[in-house]
Amino acid sequence: MDFLINKDKFADIWSDKMTIPIAAMDMVIFTIYKWELCIVLWYDRERFPNKYALPGGIVAKWFSLEDNFDTILERETWIKSWVYKEQLYTFWNPGRDDRWHVISISYFSLVRAQSFLTDIDFSKIDLVKYKDLDKIETIYDHKEIITYAKQRLRWKLEYTNMAKDMLGDSFRIAQLQEVYEIALWKKIDKRNFQKKIFKLKMIEETWTLDKTTNRPAKLYRFVDTELKVYEVI
Amino acid sequence: MDFLINKDKFADIWSDKMTIPIAAMDMVIFTIYKWELCIVLWYDRERFPNKYALPGGIVAKWFSLEDNFDTILERETWIKSWVYKEQLYTFWNPGRDDRWHVISISYFSLVRAQSFLTDIDFSKIDLVKYKDLDKIETIYDHKEIITYAKQRLRWKLEYTNMAKDMLGDSFRIAQLQEVYEIALWKKIDKRNFQKKIFKLKMIEETWTLDKTTNRPAKLYRFVDTELKVYEVI
DNA sequence: ACAAAAGTGTTCCCCTTACACCCATGT
DNA sequence: ACATGGGTGTAAGGGGAACACTTTTGT
Numbered sequence: 001m002d003f004l005i006n007k008d009k010f011a012d013i014w015s016d017k018m019t020i021p022i023a024a025m026d027m028v029i030f031t032i033y034k035w036e037l038c039i040v041l042w043y044d045r046e047r048f049p050n051k052y053a054l055p056g057g058i059v060a061k062w063f064s065l066e067d068n069f070d071t072i073l074e075r076e077t078w079i080k081s082w083v084y085k086e087q088l089y090t091f092w093n094p095g096r097d098d099r100w101h102v103i104s105i106s107y108f109s110l111v112r113a114q115s116f117l118t119d120i121d122f123s124k125i126d127l128v129k130y131k132d133l134d135k136i137e138t139i140y141d142h143k144e145i146i147t148y149a150k151q152r153l154r155w156k157l158e159y160t161n162m163a164k165d166m167l168g169d170s171f172r173i174a175q176l177q178e179v180y181e182i183a184l185w186k187k188i189d190k191r192n193f194q195k196k197i198f199k200l201k202m203i204e205e206t207w208t209l210d211k212t213t214n215r216p217a218k219l220y221r222f223v224d225t226e227l228k229v230y231e232v233i
Numbered sequence: 234m235d236f237l238i239n240k241d242k243f244a245d246i247w248s249d250k251m252t253i254p255i256a257a258m259d260m261v262i263f264t265i266y267k268w269e270l271c272i273v274l275w276y277d278r279e280r281f282p283n284k285y286a287l288p289g290g291i292v293a294k295w296f297s298l299e300d301n302f303d304t305i306l307e308r309e310t311w312i313k314s315w316v317y318k319e320q321l322y323t324f325w326n327p328g329r330d331d332r333w334h335v336i337s338i339s340y341f342s343l344v345r346a347q348s349f350l351t352d353i354d355f356s357k358i359d360l361v362k363y364k365d366l367d368k369i370e371t372i373y374d375h376k377e378i379i380t381y382a383k384q385r386l387r388w389k390l391e392y393t394n395m396a397k398d399m400l401g402d403s404f405r406i407a408q409l410q411e412v413y414e415i416a417l418w419k420k421i422d423k424r425n426f427q428k429k430i431f432k433l434k435m436i437e438e439t440w441t442l443d444k445t446t447n448r449p450a451k452l453y454r455f456v457d458t459e460l461k462v463y464e465v466i
Numbered sequence: 467a468c469a470a471a472a473g474t475g476t477t478c479c480c481c482t483t484a485c486a487c488c489c490a491t492g493t
Numbered sequence: 494a495c496a497t498g499g500g501t502g503t504a505a506g507g508g509g510a511a512c513a514c515t516t517t518t519g520t
Contacts, residue, residue, distance in 0.1 A: 021294050023256050023336055061254050061334045064325045090323045090338050092297045101294045103256055103338075105323050174499075191501070192483065199481095214497045215490040407472075424474070425510065432508095447470045448517040473516070482507080489500070 021101040025068055026056035026142065028088065028149035029077075029109040030130075031116070032166050037130040037182045039146060040111070041138075042076060044124070052128065053139045054146070059105065069107055077125050081115040084165040084227075088149055095140055104141075108149045110165045157183050160229050161202050164222040170206050172217040173197070200230050254334040258301055259289035259375065261321065261382035262310075262342040263363075264349070265399050270363040270415045272379060273344070274371075275309060277357070285361065286372045287379070292338065302340055311354040317343040317398040317460075321382055328373055337374075341382045343398040390416050393462050394435050397455040403439050405450040406430070433463050 029040035041052040055076035059068050065087065073079055086108050093104040128136060133146060156162040163179050177193050197203055204223050209216040262273035274285040288309035292301050298320065306312055319341050326337040361369060366379060389395040396412050410426050430436055437456050442449040 019294060021256055021292060023254055059254060059336070061252060065323070065336075066325075087323060090298070090320060092299075103292070103298075105336075172499085189484075190499090191485085194501090196482090211491090213499075214492060215499045217499055405472090422511075423472090424512085427474090429509085444518090446472075447519055448472045450472055467520100469520080470518090471516100472518095474514090476512090478509105478511085480507105480509085482505105484505090485503090487501090489498105491497090491499100493494105493496085 021103050023059040024056055024093070024102045024104050025059050025065070025072055025107060026054040026091075026104045026145060027069065027073065027085075027107040027109050028054060028146050029073075029079075029083070029111055030149070030153055030166075031111045031113045031127070032179060032182065033113040033127055035178060035182065038113075038127040039130060039133070040077060040079075040120075041126050041128050041136075042124055043126055048139060051137045051139050052126065052142070054106075054142045055125070056104070065105060065107075069109075073109075077116075078119045078121040079111060079116045080119050081111065083116075084110040084162070086152075088145070088152060091141060091145060093140060104145070106145050106149070108152050110153075110162070112166065112168065114168060153183055160227055161200075161222055161224055162227060164225070170208070170219040170221050172210050172213070173203070173220055174217070176203070176220070202228075202230075254336050256292040257289055257326070257335045257337050258292050258298070258305055258340060259287040259324075259337045259378060260302065260306065260318070260340045260342050261287060261379050262306075262312075262316070262344055263382070263386055263399075264344045264346045264360070265412060265415065266346040266360055268411060268415065271346075271360040272363060272366075273310060273312075273353075274359050274361050274369075275357055276359055281372055284370045284372050285359065285375070287339075287375045288358070289337070298338060298340075302342075306342075310349075310358050311352045312344060312349045313352050314344065314348040316349075317395065319385075321378070321385060324374060324378060326373060337378070339378050339382070341385050343386075343395070345399065345401065347401060386416055393460055394433075394455060394457055395460060397458070403441070403452040403454050405443050405446070406436070406453055407450065409436065409453070435461075435463075 031038050031040065040055065042055045043052050055073065057068075057072040057076065059065070060071070063071070066085070069085055073083065088106040088108040091104045091106060093102045095102055130150065133143065138146070157180060163176060166179055167176065173194060174190070176197070177188055177190060180193070181188055201223055203220040206219045206221050208219050210219050264271050264273065273288065275288045276285050288306065290301075290305040290309065292298070293304070296304070299318070302318055306316070321339040321341040324337045324339060326335045328335055363383065366376065371379070390413060396409060399412055400409065406427060407423070409430070410421055410423060413426070414421055434456055436453040439452045439454050441452050443452050
């Protein structure tokens with residue numbers, strides 16, 4: 001866990017005499033990059049060869065979990081743009097070292113690729129395709145956390161307008177459908193998809209056309225800027 | 234937060250020099266008592282007059298969150314029987330005192346009334362009806378945590394066979410329906426309810442009769458002892 | 467006999483799903 | 494002209510919701 005933090009700053013908490021576990025935070029950051037679902041992962045080729053880790057760090061006293069998230073996010077990844085974030089689960093995270101007991105408060109996050117590619121520090125961070133997850137190694141239980149986050153992503157797409165945080169301001173309806181097909185990992189009938197999206201009043205026309213496709217396509221935007229839950233029961 | 238724990242045992246963590254927040258655990262324990270949905274709440278008439286608190290305590294190092302739960306549950310409430318438990322949310326829990334920053338890992342729990350009434354220490358614990366929640370005061374943000382837990386209860390009843398952990402081994406189908414009506418706070422048509430429950434194969438006949446009602450009623454049991462999620466999508 | 471709770475089917479509507487052809491533009 | 498992706502409607506089936514009367518027992 002020593003990579004998480006500047007040890008000098010928190011020297012006392014690493015003492016054997018510490019009687020309580022240490023609260024840390026790990027963040028699973030999803031993004032769509034080149035129409036592939038990707039995760040933003042941290043690496044250190046020297047200390048953890050061939051292993052990835054979730055960006056994260058020790059939670060600082062007196063700051064809310066959300067403020068901690070923003071601070072750690074920028075420190076670890078250099079991402080400064082707004083990201084969607086929600087708390088995922090708190091894992092009891094034993095690690096390897098028997099001197100430290102770290103509890104990991106994990107967060108689920110979405111970032112638009114176009115808004116962070118300029119910020120990100122690629123000497124420490126990789127974009128890993130979700131479908132390559134079983135080809136990589138992670139430290140500790142981070143792969144389990146990622147799998148858990150993927151379930152949340154799926155649920156949120158099925159029941160909310162969360163896709164707005166993975167797309168730009170306007171988009172073709174086929175692009176929206178592609179987000180769903182990527183994240184839910186299945187083909188969707190485009191007529192039924194449109195009917196469903198329109199019935200929910202999730203998106204509306206912008207009355208402009210995307211001329212980059214063969215036949216120009218209508219561009220849409222999300223009706224709501226806030227996260228909206230569509231009741232199923 | 235001093236009521237959470239024997240301070241002497243963890244003397245060092247209350248120091249001003251402590252640089253990290255303290256991880257604690259709070260548990261929202263639901264039960265059905267006399268066919269009312271109730272919450273198991275802690276009180277101390279001298280230190281917090283007219284206020285209730287969720288049972289909880291500081292998380293001990295080296296023990297998993299679930300082990301901590303069991304220990305704290307027995308210490309705070311004397312409940313020794315098996316209870317259903319699942320993690321709910323981790324709240325940043327400022328409290329009142331500016332020397333301590335406590336993070337509350339909250340748990341959602343169900344206990345069968347008949348199995349804990351013999352254990353419980355009613356000098357420290359009350360059963361509070363959920364519908365009286367707005368009539369009572371709690372310390373800190375515990376009311377918010379309870380409201381959050383109630384949403385989880387609702388969701389779990391709608392999508393799983395979790396009701397098995399609120400009823401005895403056998404029950405009349407009207408009793409099962411009553412659990413749903415109490416927790417979802419609405420009337421349900423009994424014919425439609427039966428059709429739904431049977432189609433899911435959630436319960437089965439025991440081939441015995443309950444003779445305590447006017448017309449004897451069939452007794453049922455749950456088919457699965459494990460928590461089962463009934464897919465909605 | 468009457469009160470109290472158990473038990474039991476049908477209809478309608480809406481939502482989901484499956485499915486195929488024409489259209490507008492670029493090359 | 495042809496390739497590419499955009500745009501559109503209908504029919505069938507399944508699931509949920511609304512709804513009332515008869516049965517069995519205790520008093």
